[in-house]
Amino acid sequence: MTDLTSGRALELEVIYSADSIAERLEVLAKEIAGLKLERPMVVAVLKGSFVFAADLIRALHRAGLEPEVDFLTLSSYRKSRTSSGKVEILRDLDLGVEGRNVILVDDVLDSGRTLVFAKDLISARGAERILTCVLIDKKVPRAVDVKADFSAFDGNEEFVVGYGMDVAHRYRELPFVGRMVAKEQ
Numbered sequence: 266m267t268d269l270t271s272g273r274a275l276e277l278e279v280i281y282s283a284d285s286i287a288e289r290l291e292v293l294a295k296e297i298a299g300l301k302l303e304r305p306m307v308v309a310v311l312k313g314s315f316v317f318a319a320d321l322i323r324a325l326h327r328a329g330l331e332p333e334v335d336f337l338t339l340s341s342y343r344k345s346r347t348s349s350g351k352v353e354i355l356r357d358l359d360l361g362v363e364g365r366n367v368i369l370v371d372d373v374l375d376s377g378r379t380l381v382f383a384k385d386l387i388s389a390r391g392a393e394r395i396l397t398c399v400l401i402d403k404k405v406p407r408a409v410d411v412k413a414d415f416s417a418f419d420g421n422e423e424f425v426v427g428y429g430m431d432v433a434h435r436y437r438e439l440p441f442v443g444r445m446v447a448k449e450q
Contacts (some may be wrong), residue, residue: 274448280425281418283440286400287320287363289417292392293398296415302366302394306331308358310339310383313372314431316416316437317400322372329440332368335360337386339379355417363391373420374439375403377411384411397440401442418442 292427307325309318318334325332338356367387371380374397374426384395426432427439438442 274370275445276448277436277443279437279441279443280445281428281442282421283428289418290317290324291318291327293415293417294321294328294330296427297325297368297396297398298328298330300396302330302368302396305330305368306360306362307332307334307363307368307370308362308383308387309334309336309378310369310371311336311356312437313430314338314370314400320448322399329347329402333360337383339383341376341379350376350378351447354386362387362389364393366394366396367392368396371397371399373401373403373425374399374411374413374416375422376407376408378408380413381409381411383433400428 304340307318307322309315322332322334335358337358338355339352340355341350341352369383370382371389374380381398384397396414398415399413400417401420402413403420403422405422413416423444424432425442426436427441427443427445431437
């Protein structure tokens with residue numbers, strides 16, 4: 266593949282393998298199930314979290330939970346690698362959250378804007394409790410004060426793709442999380 270801005274040849278380097286992700290999700294599901302949440306509802310923030318959310322929901326089932334599931338499509342990136350700073354609702358929830366224990370699932374926690382926006386939205390609609398679960402918690406300065414209740418992995422400022430996450434709508438299908446690195450010539 267080629268970086269369109271620099272023309273350099275790039276290749277993908279695996280950061281988290283499919284096996285390591287699967288192992289970590291089983292642990293997360295047991296931790297979440299240990300909370301004994303009544304009427305749990307998983308809300309996946311699309312599009313980046315769809316693979317993570319699907320695998321987590323199946324792991325939650327294996328851990329004894331039967332969550333209802335809904336989706337919220339938010340965007341602050343569009344086709345860019347950097348956030349615009351403004352979160353938009355592209356698709357809203359179908360199910361009501363009033364009085365529910367909501368597990369909000371997102372792919373990456375970095376600036377925190379998307380997660381805070383989603384939490385505030387769900388809270389304003391009357392959720393009993395909102396827990397956050399992210400695939401990657403980037404250990405970077407946040408634009409807003411937020412912490413994930415659960416995270417599969419810690420990350421840094423590097424841009425990642427795969428396992429549902431993309432750059433310009435590409436690489437979501439990869440079964441691992443990777444980073445693009447300059448190819449040795």
